[in-house]
Amino acid sequence: MEQLNTLIQIQDIKYQNNSLKYSSNGYLDIKYFGNETTKENEINLNVEITKEIESFKFNVMVNFSYINECSRCLNRVSNKDKASFDRSFYEFSNNDYDINFEDDYVDLLPIISEIIINKMDFNKTCKKDCKGLCYICGKDQNHYICSHKEKNVKESPFSSLSELDL
Ligand SMILES: [Zn+2]
Ligand SMILES: [Zn+2]
Structure with a gap:
């Protein structure tokens, strides 16, 4: 499996109110306390970016699996989850994700990491009665x-x- 491409070319929609769609599969190395995504955890990314007047609307959908350490027995368990992110970014101001619309590409890595980490459950157990x-x-x-x-x-x-x- 290849590393997930998180760079999206926005050049084509920058000067006209238009939208683009992008899909990709791959892995990312995300580690967050007892949870992680590794080379074995496929991430399926679906993005739609719509140019509006002085803003860009992002719809980012992620299907993924991740490894979680049981909070009781510490065994590693694989989990599947999905989540999405919808937000508009003003074209001419800074944002929390270091996205700069003067560039030809935007990097969705901070957004995708946030989506996945928000879904990681730190009190998850391998089974109910572990x-x-x-x-x-x-x-x-x-x-x-x-x-x-x-x-x-x-x-x-x-x-x-x-x-x-x-
Ligand atoms: Zn004992
Ligand atoms: Zn357990």
């Missing part, structure tokens, strides 16, 4: 249930973790 890791020895309790004695809990260097709702 039992997580043992807070004493760290073993995955989905495969093996530990039966430590209560006094070990107090001696364990990890015992303070038991008070957290993991």
Whole structure:
């Protein structure tokens, strides 16, 4: 899989009120806490940019998959999601995405990254009833249930973790 092309040529619509459509597939390396997109996670991009009077209207749609670390057992799970972004940018002022309409190309990378990161769920678990890791020895309790004695809990260097709702 190729890296996703996020550069869109806007030259053709700049001087006439017109619109362009662009579609592309590829991967991006986005890492955000326990979540990431890697070379195995295909991103499907559909863009429509419409030139209006002194502004550009963006419609960006992204279908993607990403890897998420289960917040309880830390196993890596693949998730699929999709999201879209609709916004108009005034042609002659700065914006949060470093898009400059004096250039012939606009780079959608900041927009696409934001769309994907907004969808990444940081409290996601691999399954509803994931039992997580043992807070004493760290073993995955989905495969093996530990039966430590209560006094070990107090001696364990990890015992303070038991008070957290993991
Ligand atoms: Zn889990
Ligand atoms: Zn244990």
